Amino acid sequence: MDFSQFRPLDETSLIEYIKTVPSLSDKLGNKFDGIEIKEVGDGNLNFVYIVVGSSGSFVIKQAIPYVRCIGESWPMTKERAYFEAVALRKHGHLCPNHVPDVYHFDRTMSLIGMRYLEPPHIILRKGLIAGIEYPLLADHMSEYMAKTLFGTSILYNSTTVHKESVAEFCGNVELCRLTEQVVFSDPYKVSEHNRWTSPYLDRDAEAIREDNDLKVEIAELKAKFIERTQALVHGDLHTGSIMVTQESTQVIDPEFAFYGPMGFDIGAFLGNLILAFFSQDGHAVEGNDRKAYKEWILRMIEETWNLFRKKLVALWELHKDGPGEAYLPAIYNNPELQQLVQNKYLTELFHDSLGFGAAKMIRRIVGVAHVADFETIKDPSKRAECERQALELAKLVLKKRRNFNSISQVISAIREIQ
Amino acid sequence: MDFSQFRPLDETSLIEYIKTVPSLSDKLGNKFDGIEIKEVGDGNLNFVYIVVGSSGSFVIKQAIPYVRCIGESWPMTKERAYFEAVALRKHGHLCPNHVPDVYHFDRTMSLIGMRYLEPPHIILRKGLIAGIEYPLLADHMSEYMAKTLFGTSILYNSTTVHKESVAEFCGNVELCRLTEQVVFSDPYKVSEHNRWTSPYLDRDAEAIREDNDLKVEIAELKAKFIERTQALVHGDLHTGSIMVTQESTQVIDPEFAFYGPMGFDIGAFLGNLILAFFSQDGHAVEGNDRKAYKEWILRMIEETWNLFRKKLVALWELHKDGPGEAYLPAIYNNPELQQLVQNKYLTELFHDSLGFGAAKMIRRIVGVAHVADFETIKDPSKRAECERQALELAKLVLKKRRNFNSISQVISAIREIQ
Numbered sequence: 001m002d003f004s005q006f007r008p009l010d011e012t013s014l015i016e017y018i019k020t021v022p023s024l025s026d027k028l029g030n031k032f033d034g035i036e037i038k039e040v041g042d043g044n045l046n047f048v049y050i051v052v053g054s055s056g057s058f059v060i061k062q063a064i065p066y067v068r069c070i071g072e073s074w075p076m077t078k079e080r081a082y083f084e085a086v087a088l089r090k091h092g093h094l095c096p097n098h099v100p101d102v103y104h105f106d107r108t109m110s111l112i113g114m115r116y117l118e119p120p121h122i123i124l125r126k127g128l129i130a131g132i133e134y135p136l137l138a139d140h141m142s143e144y145m146a147k148t149l150f151g152t153s154i155l156y157n158s159t160t161v162h163k164e165s166v167a168e169f170c171g172n173v174e175l176c177r178l179t180e181q182v183v184f185s186d187p188y189k190v191s192e193h194n195r196w197t198s199p200y201l202d203r204d205a206e207a208i209r210e211d212n213d214l215k216v217e218i219a220e221l222k223a224k225f226i227e228r229t230q231a232l233v234h235g236d237l238h239t240g241s242i243m244v245t246q247e248s249t250q251v252i253d254p255e256f257a258f259y260g261p262m263g264f265d266i267g268a269f270l271g272n273l274i275l276a277f278f279s280q281d282g283h284a285v286e287g288n289d290r291k292a293y294k295e296w297i298l299r300m301i302e303e304t305w306n307l308f309r310k311k312l313v314a315l316w317e318l319h320k321d322g323p324g325e326a327y328l329p330a331i332y333n334n335p336e337l338q339q340l341v342q343n344k345y346l347t348e349l350f351h352d353s354l355g356f357g358a359a360k361m362i363r364r365i366v367g368v369a370h371v372a373d374f375e376t377i378k379d380p381s382k383r384a385e386c387e388r389q390a391l392e393l394a395k396l397v398l399k400k401r402r403n404f405n406s407i408s409q410v411i412s413a414i415r416e417i418q
Numbered sequence: 419m420d421f422s423q424f425r426p427l428d429e430t431s432l433i434e435y436i437k438t439v440p441s442l443s444d445k446l447g448n449k450f451d452g453i454e455i456k457e458v459g460d461g462n463l464n465f466v467y468i469v470v471g472s473s474g475s476f477v478i479k480q481a482i483p484y485v486r487c488i489g490e491s492w493p494m495t496k497e498r499a500y501f502e503a504v505a506l507r508k509h510g511h512l513c514p515n516h517v518p519d520v521y522h523f524d525r526t527m528s529l530i531g532m533r534y535l536e537p538p539h540i541i542l543r544k545g546l547i548a549g550i551e552y553p554l555l556a557d558h559m560s561e562y563m564a565k566t567l568f569g570t571s572i573l574y575n576s577t578t579v580h581k582e583s584v585a586e587f588c589g590n591v592e593l594c595r596l597t598e599q600v601v602f603s604d605p606y607k608v609s610e611h612n613r614w615t616s617p618y619l620d621r622d623a624e625a626i627r628e629d630n631d632l633k634v635e636i637a638e639l640k641a642k643f644i645e646r647t648q649a650l651v652h653g654d655l656h657t658g659s660i661m662v663t664q665e666s667t668q669v670i671d672p673e674f675a676f677y678g679p680m681g682f683d684i685g686a687f688l689g690n691l692i693l694a695f696f697s698q699d700g701h702a703v704e705g706n707d708r709k710a711y712k713e714w715i716l717r718m719i720e721e722t723w724n725l726f727r728k729k730l731v732a733l734w735e736l737h738k739d740g741p742g743e744a745y746l747p748a749i750y751n752n753p754e755l756q757q758l759v760q761n762k763y764l765t766e767l768f769h770d771s772l773g774f775g776a777a778k779m780i781r782r783i784v785g786v787a788h789v790a791d792f793e794t795i796k797d798p799s800k801r802a803e804c805e806r807q808a809l810e811l812a813k814l815v816l817k818k819r820r821n822f823n824s825i826s827q828v829i830s831a832i833r834e835i836q
Contacts, residue, residue, distance in 0.1 A: 154641065167589070170582065171581075173577055173581040177578065180577060188749045212752075212754065216758050216759055219750070219759055223572065226580070226744075227647050228647075229647060325640075326637065337633060340634050341634055
């Protein structure tokens with residue numbers, strides 16, 4: 001078969017392909033009998049194959065030039081696989097513990113071969129719906145965010161290194177535009193793509209479209225999303241992009257990666273934890289009221305931010321004499337000043353994170369793509385009740401984010417809405 | 419002669435070169451006898467030749483791979499000519515009245531052929547030192563800034579167009595780094611490049627290096643300069659980059675062009691007018707106390723911002739149904755909301771402009787490159803007195819810029835310092 005041009009693979013042609021790629025066939029010990037291949041792409045965009053042989057395994061992810069769940073009528077550049085591979089490698093280099101290894105990348109085929117995250121790894125969102133606690137989650141995710149965001153910012157790099165990489169990721173504009181549309185635009189206007197738990201939330205969705213204060217804030221965040229090249233962000237860091245076990249936390253699927261505001265990643269993760277929190281009442285059953293689990297989620301939210309803050313500052317201290325352009329040692333080398341600039345930086349980042357997090361919550365309730373946390377609540381009136389609380393919190397946070405001085409104040413606001 | 423590789427030209431080889439370029443030789447009617455060529459590069463970086471024949475004229479600007487005023491020991495990419503040419507053409511397309519025509523560009527030779535701005539055009543800074551009024555200055559410069567900044571921002575363009583151009587100008591990083599160093603870093607630390615009117619300003623220069631509040635603010639501006647791709651800015655819009663007559667205003671030399679914060683251009687222009695203001699007492703002579711001229715400068719400062727604001731809003735209104743990504747008509751199509759977002763946008767831009775303007779003032783007094791406005795004041799104690807006032811104003815504005823609600827409040831602050 002000819003793989004010198006793009007062709008979408010299936011189970012059969014995939015084996016032929018693997019045979020032509022030493023880095024992959026070596027993983028299988030070059031034994032192809034009894035290989036198991038399973039297509040598991042439950043995302044909206046790509047095909048994902050798990051390949052397991054007797055002496056090794058991997059995952060093959062192939063992008064196709066349209067949105068899988070819609071079909072060829074919604075074209076979407078398959079070059080996204082290139083940016084995903086570059087981001088996986090960059091982030092993996094900075095934080096190998098929480099990013100799966102890339103074994104192989106083929107730009108023509110838009111195909112990534114990478115570590116198979118074996119059972120009991122499951123998607124974090126599924127674990128949150130099932131009410132499972134992950135004791136290391138906040139520790140791992142704060143480490144991932146601190147290392148990847150710090151390491152791709154001008155806190156750590158020279159402007160030369162920074163702008164070269166910024167230029168490259170400008171090429172991933174098509175995926176950025178998708179985010180612009182579904183996060184920052186569609187929820188605030190009438191759009192055929194929008195949906196919500198109707199009729200219960202009809203008035204709530206309308207209220208968002210009529211809320212001038214909210215629209216002023218979302219415009220500021222949208223401009224920041226497009227214009228601010230603060231770090232190489234994952235770009236889609238919700239709880240469906242994270243695989244977990246009790247010991248392991250792995251971040252996958254950075255095909256939306258680009259140079260944007262750090263708060264977009266932090267907010268995505270925290271916002272999706274908050275969505276998970278508000279969905280819990282819908283999953284409560286006799287004998288399991290989810291109360292303790294809700295407290296655990298709140299603790300994760302609080303710990304993630306507080307640990308992130310600590311780890312970012314630690315990295316900053318560690319590398320303060322390095323080539324980072326932002327705070328030259330000859331200017332910022334006194335402890336008092338160091339603390340002043342760190343506090344200012346982190347306060348702004350906190351407010352950014354709250355804003356983006358709230359925007360991500362809103363779009364999951366009245367926009368095109370919803371979250372399983374709510375979707376799996378069968379009773380629509382119950383679901384709408386949960387969603388409305390999340391929406392109220394998100395609106396409050398988006399509009400008043402600058403009034404929050406600590407994550408514990410956010411936790412209090414969440415409790416008050418409940 | 420071989421022009422297929424870079425070679426620095428002189429008066430003789432330049433004629434040979436022109437003969438090989440139809441767009442240039444045509445300008446001279448293909449008559450080369452009696453052509454006058456004069457090298458006039460009084461800037462720090464390039465060679466500039468005025469070429470005048472009997473039936474036409476132009477200017478040739480050639481970049482060399484080092485800083486002209488220092489020599490080969492300070493290398494500087496000659497690719498800057500490429501970015502200058504692209505910026506001249508982009509800005510010229512958006513604002514043909516105030517950007518000279520480019521006739522020819524040769525990337526290999528790092529050479530631009532462009533309109534000769536014939537006498538009585540002079541550099542604005544020289545006019546300001548001579549005490550000459552230019553009645554159309556505020557009108558022209560506000561038009562130039564509104565059109566070029568609006569037209570290269572996401573107020574006007576789709577994200578796709580925007581990011582393609584952002585990626586290209588990331589290539590001009592070497593010139594950006596020079597600005598980072600001389601504007602945002604060197605003045606705030608001990609640097610061999612720094613100088614000031616010594617010993618008069620020794621304590622003032624030291625005070626800047628010890629001012630934590632100032633350093634906190636300059637860090638924020640530096641990060642914005644590097645990270646915020648708001649518009650294609652000129653990048654060096656001081657009064658030495660503007661040529662004027664009573665009727666004409668032409669902006670030249672955008673070799674520092676890149677995608678950065680709009681306020682960097684606006685601030686450069688306003689900040690240099692403020693420097694001109696504070697230098698006037700040093701140029702006062704018997705019979706000409708410069709008092710009326712100082713009032714004219716203050717009027718120009720006030721009018722430039724107010725007209726810029728008006729023109730930017732007018733462009734925004736005119737194109738509000740266009741492809742600009744920032745404020746989609748379906749979301750922002752009500753007059754009350756439109757006014758809210760415009761006010762917010764322009765308030766932030768005003769504070770940015772004040773911050774960058776102040777930073778540009780400070781670096782011209784205690785950094786490497788000074789301005790003729792002060793340098794031509796022969797008596798050093800007199801000069802230092804003028805410079806100190808400018809420095810005090812700049813420090814105040816940099817630290818308290820968010821407290822200024824209008825340009826007239828800035829004018830009042832300038833008057834108070836005097």
